[in-house]
Amino acid sequence: MMSRQAVFMRQAVDLGYVDEWHIWNFARKDSDRAWLEREFGDARFVLTENDSLDYVRFSAFELARREIGVVAQNDAHLLFQMTNGECIEIVFGAFSNTRTLLRKFDHVGSYGLHAEPVEVSNLALRPGVENVVVLEQEGDTVSIHLNGEPLFVVPGFARSDSDILVHTGYGSQGIWRDASVQQKIRLVECGKEGFDGFSLAYAHYASNLYADNLFLKLDDDIVYCDIEMLDDFFAEIARTRGGNIVSANVINNGVCAHYQAKHGYFPGLPLEFEYPLQGICGSLWESAPMCATLHDYFVDHLPQIKDKALSGPKLFELPPLDRFSINFVGFKHVLFAYMQAAYFAAQPSMDDEHLMTRVVPKLFNVEKSIFAPLLVSHLSFWKQHETLDVEKVLARY
Known part of the structure; x- marks a missing residue:
């Protein structure tokens, strides 16, 4: 249709x-989801909730360099996996948006909330505007930047076939997109269907970001x-x-x-x-x-x-x-x-x-x-x- x-x-x-045209993916059939991905998948937006700590899929790592745009007030979590099985988590704007944390876990199953960071940066999110996160495989290290500033360097190789996962929570909603793609047509993924999805859509646009x-x-x-x-x-x-x-x-x-x-x-x-x-x-x-x-x-x-x-x-x-x-x-x-x-x-x-x-x-x-x-x-x-x-x-x- x-x-x-x-x-x-x-x-x-x-x-x-x-x-701009935003297509909210509330498809009920796998074939419809596949059609939406084919038609509009180059410009996916992922919406993460302010009251959920569950990770959702953003995209595969795939490329040697990923530019990810995120709008969030605080606690924008991003997780990816290295080829040695280790998981890397970055928390942008932790502790009421006062710092950014790097955490490491032996494998996906060992991930845990509130684990002690291995590195801390004083860089934080710019609230109310899009922040650009860059993940880049440079030789045998992965470098992480926020808004053009270097954050962390992780030794090893990122798994190109693994997913980049994201969540917000702690009162902060997140809007995530591929910042390397400037598209006026956007496929919005929120992980909700039916009445729950519709109410989330209305809540999303109530934000002051869209006031004009x-x-x-x-x-x-x-x-x-x-x-x-x-x-x-x-x-x-x-x-x-x-x-x-x-x-x-x-x-x-x-x-x-x-x-x-x-x-x-x-x-x-x-x-x-x-x-x-x-x-x-x-x-x-x-x-x-x-x-x-x-x-x-x-x-x-x-x-x-x-x-x-x-x-x-x-x-x-x-x-x-x-x-x-x-x-x-x-x-x-x-x-x-x-x-x-x-x-x-x-x-x-x-x-x-x-x-x-x-x-x-x-x-x-x-x-x-x-x-x-x-x-x-x-x-x-x-x-x-x-x-x-x-x-x-x-x-x-």
């Missing part, structure tokens, strides 16, 4: 409509986007007050379909699109035949529908407390703070769509609207997907 999205999002980035940005959140099965209207979409978000939510004009979205039909988008189409009760489910949401017919009509009449979207009302205001499918929505940074509060106020397993479109508006008087000039197409809801001929629909796009 994302193969269509990859085309238009890469175009959007190349043309400057979107500054505008955001677009889109589902993996958005298969068409009129990217020439993205600038206008972001301009509308910039004009909104506070954490108000702006949706694109989504094909195959029950609430959007009601407004589209009401304003004459589908002349001659023998379908009724009622407003779903409280914005939830509805006849389109559950019907694969309606979904397929709507996609066919949209592809066959795209120029006419574009004209209607541009010539009709610019905004459709939505009922404040009704649910709305957030297939393709934009907002300012403050919404992430609202989402954090909503996660705290609601059950931990509550889905992000309910929180964003029902809980947040109730707590913070957030308004929702549909920006009519930006047309996008959403492939299917899970109920439609059960019997939908997905390949046939995708072929139309």
Whole structure:
């Protein structure tokens, strides 16, 4: 499904409509994970949590020189293995970011927290910005640098086929990347799935690092986007007050379909699109035949529908407390703070769509609207997907 999205999002980035595209890897199938790695693996980001001390895989050592960027407030741990089996751990910004430690362990199984360091440096992390760590095999030693300053020299050879492992913890979240690759498209790995992964994503962007940005959140099965209207979409978000939510004009979205039909988008189409009760489910949401017919009509009449979207009302205001499918929505940074509060106020397993479109508006008087000039197409809801001929629909796009 994302193969269509990859085309238009890469175009959007190349043309400057979107500054960065972050793809969060919540894949449920090995084949999907493999596809994401093939498409976007050159620019992986690894997110490490502020309350976990478990090491996660960053990458293989592979090259004689590795440049690793890390943003963390303190305690950025990095572990790799030497050919003699010895494990090397570096703790950047230990002890409230006052020093950096080098630890050695006989083998992976002997690794332990709070082991005594064999060397200590007074160099520490620069908080709030990216720090560059360089690991370099130079002859029969591995040298370690932080932000251009030498830290430690370890005798021996690093195992090129072993993994570089990382973690943060101790109240510090970490963002790790290959600093030798400057990419605007990034695959984000966090080791979480489902509701836990979604809540971690919202928490990540609540950081002050992103305070000046505008955001677009889109589902993996958005298969068409009129990217020439993205600038206008972001301009509308910039004009909104506070954490108000702006949706694109989504094909195959029950609430959007009601407004589209009401304003004459589908002349001659023998379908009724009622407003779903409280914005939830509805006849389109559950019907694969309606979904397929709507996609066919949209592809066959795209120029006419574009004209209607541009010539009709610019905004459709939505009922404040009704649910709305957030297939393709934009907002300012403050919404992430609202989402954090909503996660705290609601059950931990509550889905992000309910929180964003029902809980947040109730707590913070957030308004929702549909920006009519930006047309996008959403492939299917899970109920439609059960019997939908997905390949046939995708072929139309």
